[in-house]
Amino acid sequence: MLPEESRVLPESFEANSLKRSSWGLVVTGIVGGTLVAVYAVTTPFITPALRKVCLPFVPATTKQIENVLKTLQCRRGPLVDIGSGDGRVVIAAAKAGLPAVGYELNPWLVWYSRYRAWQEGVHSSAKFHISDLWKVTFSQYSNVVIFGVPQMMLQLEKKLELELEDDARVIACRFPFPHWTPDCVVGEGTDTVWVYDASTFRGVKRAPESRCFSSRSFK
């Protein structure tokens, strides 16, 4: 009996340890895969906080978008949202009839924006690019929307002043530009938007009727 037992025991022991090691592999694969997936999804949301200028993803409120759209009422030409987040401003502008483009660093937000634009039926007029806003030239845009942070507004002011045409309009959400004087302020509190016409910050004379609004501030 003993010799036979000694032949069987090692085999079942071997089978058991094989089973255990393949379970170990499966568990390691699942844990590893989950960690990689969590890392891949969260990193693009965390890295903006580690950049020199921290510009996190904070979506525009419905009121904020309404205010932006008011300032675009009689505008034509392409619009850009700088740091387009989940695409809500670009999609709203496209629905209002403007060809609109968003530049966004976070690829997940860009893919989601493209999906939302398709869902809302505006994918032909709402486009999204995965790009660093500091590496894009905005000269081709007539309407520029930015929901930034105070630390970046001076640098962006200089960039836009160099790049935009005289008939362009810049709309700053929540935080104004430091040196430009707004042509108009819409809304209040965190939903405030400041409107700057390039002709004004460049000091170019323009006929009053070419302006979209007559008062400096309207609700």
Ligand SMILES: C[S@@+](CC[C@H](N)C(=O)[O-])C[C@H]1O[C@@H](n2cnc3c(N)ncnc32)[C@H](O)[C@@H]1O
């Ligand atoms: C305050 S959120 C505004 C989102 C959107 N414009 C809105 O109003 O709902 C700023 C966005 O800029 C993006 N961002 C941060 N740094 C960027 C960069 N260097 N280039 C492009 N996008 C950037 C962030 O990922 C974030 O989605």
